[in-house]
Amino acid sequence: MKVLVINCGSSSIKYQLFEMSNESVIAKGLAEKIGLSEGCIDLKITGTEKKIEVTLPLPNHSVALNKVMELMTDNGVIKDKSEIKAIGHRLVHAGEYYNGSVPITDDVIARLVECSDLAPLHNPPNILGVKTCLELFPGTFMSGTFDTAYHQTMPDYSYMYPISYEYYDKYKVRRYGFHGSSHYFVAERAIELLGKKREDTKIITCHLGNGCSIAAVKGGKSLDTSMGLTPLEGIVMGTRSGDVDPGIIFYLAEKHNGDLKAVNNMLNKNSGLKGVSGVSNDMRDVRAARDAGNKKAELALNIFKYRLKKYIGSYAAAMGGVDAIVFTGGIGENVWEVREDSLKGLEFMGIEMNTELDKTVFSKEAVISTPASKVKVFVIPTNEELVIARDAKRLYEKK
Ligand code: ADP
16 A cells, blocks of 8 residues: 655655555655745655656645656656555644544644644645645545644643643643654654563653754653744754743843844744854754864754753653653764763763764664663654554554
């Protein structure tokens, strides 16, 4: 059974085509610069060296997705789009509506619209992606997997903010959490690797990519996570600040003549690694600058690691212990110094790293703690697309 996974952004569509009999990726790629005068699409076909790239005007998502399908048929990936039995959409914000993946219906679309003001950058393009597929694949089964769904197991004392209760009643202001499919995927794998009963497991999952979040997963369920009402809260990210004193917002708004948009922009787009280093939001560039003697780049890295360590400690406290810490995402899977330094000094918690081995681990699964370490430390490459494809298959078979 072939399943197409779609992740639709405002000017891009990421796609992967799976053969679910062996959960393999047949082809994948990206259509980008949609809406601009010159767009581009790439297509990588598994098992071939061939990478197809075309540049052409992509006035809208519908043209882009049509072209993706044309490239797939022209290059022999599929004979016809009717071979695709199900489409799984990566969707971001479902508020409190869904705690798992769901078949796409008019109701689901209405709820995505309703939650758009909670995720204004993500939900509108997600809706567009769903509508585009409904148009291009009439009658094909579709499901949606939400970033927020996995964290719906958080208890109220974990998801509620200590502000006036009326804002929860009126506007549903609370912690939702994001990167749910990634935390789920790596936590499930960690449970397997631990070989313990899932009810007894206490796992901290660190998703460190462009956006970064960390979760406390107790008994296989999300107990807490660092991103909140929006993906701005929590640990340091590429361009986002993570936690700051909310007083800074009002102080700076005054300095900017009340311009809250400027402050919002600064916190979301010009903070984190980029804001402190003044170099880049990309971890590779920041490390290279630090190695070349740039002190602000060094500071950005130090803040990143220090704050990550504080969250790891607090989540161990929240769960009353920890069995495993998992690193994933572009940084988590590739940057040994972040893994090593964020755990340095936590030996009192029973963490003992195999630092030599850790330095050799890039984008592959590994145990980077010593055999004697009470807490296991894992690198587990994430696979959000596979989670979405599995859910699409499961829901298709249930329909
Ligand atoms: P996204 O969150 O957009 O999916 P990724 O998970 O790819 O992004 O993470 C992007 C981050 O990971 C960037 O800061 C990038 O520098 C870092 N990264 C990715 N690959 C490597 C690598 N091989 N070495 C060092 N850093 C890497």
